Amino acid sequence: MRKTSVCVPITLADWQATPDAAMRRDAVGGLERGDVVLFPDLPFTLSPAEAKLLDPATVKDGTKTVKYDPDTGRVWGYADGVDAAAVKSMMSRYADHTRRLLDALTPYGTALKIGNTSFRPVEAQGRQQSKRHDDTRLHVDAFPSRPSHGQRIMRVFTNVHPGDKPRVWRVGEPFETVAERFLPRIAAPLPGSAALMKLVGITKSQRSPADHYMLQLHDRMKLDDAYQQTVPHQTVAFAPGQTWMVFTDQVSHAAMSGQHALEQTFTLEVDGMADPERAPVRVLERMKGRKLH
Numbered sequence: 655m656r657k658t659s660v661c662v663p664i665t666l667a668d669w670q671a672t673p674d675a676a677m678r679r680d681a682v683g684g685l686e687r688g689d690v691v692l693f694p695d696l697p698f699t700l701s702p703a704e705a706k707l708l709d710p711a712t713v714k715d716g717t718k719t720v721k722y723d724p725d726t727g728r729v730w731g732y733a734d735g736v737d738a739a740a741v742k743s744m745m746s747r748y749a750d751h752t753r754r755l756l757d758a759l760t761p762y763g764t765a766l767k768i769g770n771t772s773f774r775p776v777e778a779q780g781r782q783q784s785k786r787h788d789d790t791r792l793h794v795d796a797f798p799s800r801p802s803h804g805q806r807i808m809r810v811f812t813n814v815h816p817g818d819k820p821r822v823w824r825v826g827e828p829f830e831t832v833a834e835r836f837l838p839r840i841a842a843p844l845p846g847s848a849a850l851m852k853l854v855g856i857t858k859s860q861r862s863p864a865d866h867y868m869l870q871l872h873d874r875m876k877l878d879d880a881y882q883q884t885v886p887h888q889t890v891a892f893a894p895g896q897t898w899m900v901f902t903d904q905v906s907h908a909a910m911s912g913q914h915a916l917e918q919t920f921t922l923e924v925d926g927m928a929d930p931e932r933a934p935v936r937v938l939e940r941m942k943g944r945k946l947h
């Protein structure tokens with residue numbers, strides 16, 4: 655049974671603060687158990703130039719996200735005429751803050767790799783998109799074009815709305831329950847299909863069986879109308895100034911509404927976890943009775 659709340663609150667009001675041992679234990683335990691680790695009062699402060707970016711017109715037409723790659727410093731997805739220096743300063747600072755916070759809270763070290771940073775100034779509710787791309791439907795995350803070979807996906811979010819608009823999520827069933835429901839209906843990957851997808855450029859490297867099953871879980875969850883309408887879930891409202899982190903490959907989640915969020919993606923080697931047996935790939939391997947990567 656789920657606890658009453660899926661959130662593990664950690665009182666840390668400064669990105670540079672040093673968490674104590676209890677905070678570290680709560681953070682790692684909560685994350686790996688599949689809870690949402692919530693910092694109820696950890697705002698990300700914007701400069702006046704950065705605050706001007708809180709406008710849907712900041713993103714390029716046809717996109718919903720401005721992206722930053724901390725490894726290369728590249729920023730993309732913003733509209734012509736937008737203050738690119740402000741975009742970069744905001745996003746690089748968010749990448750630095752989240753990296754530092756995770757290094758202070760977790761033992762993951764070099765097993766934790768920083769990925770792209772996202773800025774979402776567009777309202778999440780009411781966008782027209784296919785069910786597969788609709789993040790208001792409960793799902794677990796999987797990368798379609800960048801196979802992760804069972805690596806974990808962790809994401810840190812901050813609501814930077816300048817007013818009082820919360821970012822509202824639904825959080826669904828534990829991963830084991832999701833997998834028990836959908837895994838028996840998913841066929842094994844076709845022989846040769848992973849090599850072919852790499853060859854024609856659908857994927858950047860060859861998909862492992864773990865990638866296949868995780869992507870199928872993502873799709874099956876989103877495409878199943880009855881599941882979306884009837885599955886038990888909790889609604890969580892993240893107020894402006896709140897920060898939260900979650901293993902999104904494990905936690906069934908849906909972003910129902912909200913505007914102006916920053917998000918930082920990380921990947922983590924399964925063996926870098928405090929308890930690797932909790933990784934989705936290990937759960938799937940136990941159910942399948944074989945290795946999947």
Ligand SMILES: [Fe+2]
Pocket residue numbers: 789793794795902907
């Ligand atoms: Fe997601």
